[in-house]
Amino acid sequence: MDKKVYDLIDSYRDEYVETLRRWVNVPSVKGAPAEKAPFGSEVRRMLDTAMEDARKLGFETRDFDGYACDITLGDAAEKIAVLGHLDVVPVGDGWTKPPFEGVIEDGKMYGRGTNDDKGPTLAALYAMRAIRDAGIPLKRSIRMILGCDEESGWEDMEYYGKHEQIPEVGFSPDAMFPLINTEKGMLVLELRAPAAKEGLKILEFATGNMHNVIPGECNALVEGGEELAEKVRRFAKITGLPYSAEVTDRGVRLTAIGIPGHAAYPKGRRNAIGMMLLLLFRLGAKGLIGPLATAVGLETNGRSLGCAIQDAVSKALTCNMGILRLKDGEWYGTLDFRCPVTANQEKLIETVAAHLPGISIKVETQKPAHHVPAESELVQCLLAAYNEETGETGEAMSTGGGTYAKILKQGVAYGAMFPDEEDLAHQADEYTKIDSMIKATKIFANALIRLCAE
Numbered sequence: 001m002d003k004k005v006y007d008l009i010d011s012y013r014d015e016y017v018e019t020l021r022r023w024v025n026v027p028s029v030k031g032a033p034a035e036k037a038p039f040g041s042e043v044r045r046m047l048d049t050a051m052e053d054a055r056k057l058g059f060e061t062r063d064f065d066g067y068a069c070d071i072t073l074g075d076a077a078e079k080i081a082v083l084g085h086l087d088v089v090p091v092g093d094g095w096t097k098p099p100f101e102g103v104i105e106d107g108k109m110y111g112r113g114t115n116d117d118k119g120p121t122l123a124a125l126y127a128m129r130a131i132r133d134a135g136i137p138l139k140r141s142i143r144m145i146l147g148c149d150e151e152s153g154w155e156d157m158e159y160y161g162k163h164e165q166i167p168e169v170g171f172s173p174d175a176m177f178p179l180i181n182t183e184k185g186m187l188v189l190e191l192r193a194p195a196a197k198e199g200l201k202i203l204e205f206a207t208g209n210m211h212n213v214i215p216g217e218c219n220a221l222v223e224g225g226e227e228l229a230e231k232v233r234r235f236a237k238i239t240g241l242p243y244s245a246e247v248t249d250r251g252v253r254l255t256a257i258g259i260p261g262h263a264a265y266p267k268g269r270r271n272a273i274g275m276m277l278l279l280l281f282r283l284g285a286k287g288l289i290g291p292l293a294t295a296v297g298l299e300t301n302g303r304s305l306g307c308a309i310q311d312a313v314s315k316a317l318t319c320n321m322g323i324l325r326l327k328d329g330e331w332y333g334t335l336d337f338r339c340p341v342t343a344n345q346e347k348l349i350e351t352v353a354a355h356l357p358g359i360s361i362k363v364e365t366q367k368p369a370h371h372v373p374a375e376s377e378l379v380q381c382l383l384a385a386y387n388e389e390t391g392e393t394g395e396a397m398s399t400g401g402g403t404y405a406k407i408l409k410q411g412v413a414y415g416a417m418f419p420d421e422e423d424l425a426h427q428a429d430e431y432t433k434i435d436s437m438i439k440a441t442k443i444f445a446n447a448l449i450r451l452c453a454e
Helices: 004-010 012-024 042-058 118-133 157-163 226-239 274-282 287-295 347-355 377-390 435-453
Strands: 061-064 068-074 078-086 104-105 108-109 141-147 170-174 179-183 185-194 202-207 219-224 244-246 251-257 318-327 330-339 360-367 396-399 410-413 431-433
Touching: 004 012, 004 118, 012 108, 012 118, 042 061, 042 068, 061 179, 068 118, 068 170, 078 118, 078 435, 108 360, 118 435, 141 157, 157 170, 157 435, 170 185, 170 251, 170 377, 179 377, 202 274, 219 244, 226 251, 244 347, 244 396, 251 274, 274 287, 274 318, 318 396, 330 347, 377 410, 377 435, 396 410
Parallel strands: 078 141, 078 170, 170 410, 179 396
Antiparallel strands: 061 068, 068 141, 104 108, 108 431, 179 410, 185 330, 185 360, 202 219, 202 318, 219 251, 244 251, 318 330
16 A cells, blocks of 8 residues: 555544544434434434534535435545444443543543444545545545444435435445454344233333343342342352342342343343343243243343254354333333344244244344355455455454445445454443554555555
8 A cells, every 4th residue: 555545544643533532422322303313313413523524524425314424535437335324322331431422541442432333434534535635546436325323223224225326335344354244134023012910020120222232231120028039149149140139118129230242242241131031030920021031031042942043154143132121011122133144034033933922023123144255356355455454364254243234235344343352332331442443544545445546
């Protein structure tokens, strides 16, 4: 890569940091829709902030009614897409740093979105700036599309696609290096069932905001007193799991402490809802509790749901219960499945329903698996850029995560987390290393030059 591009990216460092901090300051969690703000006022504010900063960098932007925006470098008809998102998941539990201040300690910026996906998206934008400022002629244009609903229903990309042609080839800087060319299918099922009239009476239960987050804490209020609380303590001792029980004037407050994470990556995590289901079932809860405790519990591979499948390309299925609430006498919950490429999702739905008697099952979200051959020009160019900048020999990988790469005919997830780094996407104290983001900016610039330069 041209040394001038390296020097430019290094010169942008302080500006990049301050811009990212400004982006992190906006709590762009999905909210109530309003005019020109289909995903809420804070997401709208984040979109406006990103467009204003892009214009300050000398780019023209287009606003697609608050659903998304795009930024284009070059005027060639053929385009390479870079797809990032500006929305973030809710904060959740367990933070020791302010989630929306962009605090910097030991070379790390902490905050929701630093890793997923504001930091990487901004790095890609600065890579585009370096290519332009270095005066590199392009045979293909670079079209950056910034969406506002990636963490929810992807209505942003659906809207954008109805109003503008989406390029066929590109990448999303929303995962990890070296490169992900296979994404599992996504299946989110909505569960509903009436509250049981018999057994342990559950007075309050509301855990989780997003289907794609492994909840780290679950609380429930149940009828009972000291005798029931003592049963909880014995169960905690038997299982070795962190449960607690507090006797109040309204009943017993139960707490289960899990290990939060991203639904697609359950290894080393522990679902607090699953913990609570096992406890409530042990205490005599009826209705929905029994089937869920038996068929889901703390499993992450769907075995007791009859869904433990895998293939050589995308590995094993994963399953996560991200939401479970009791309101007005009815239970509502979600199951998030990341399905292998060869999975028959309709068969999976039938199988899940058969293993959860008495529970209504409805499809909330369904996305097919996605695969780009490793020998494609796209994959080879991107890997070559990564290898040149790192001195490694990277290979294409598969993931259970879902990125905007799926909307492209040939799209992959590319960065920005490096293989030896801690993944805290959707978790407490999310952060990004500033040095890593500058390095990622150089990799993105290298890759885009390989794909687009004359």
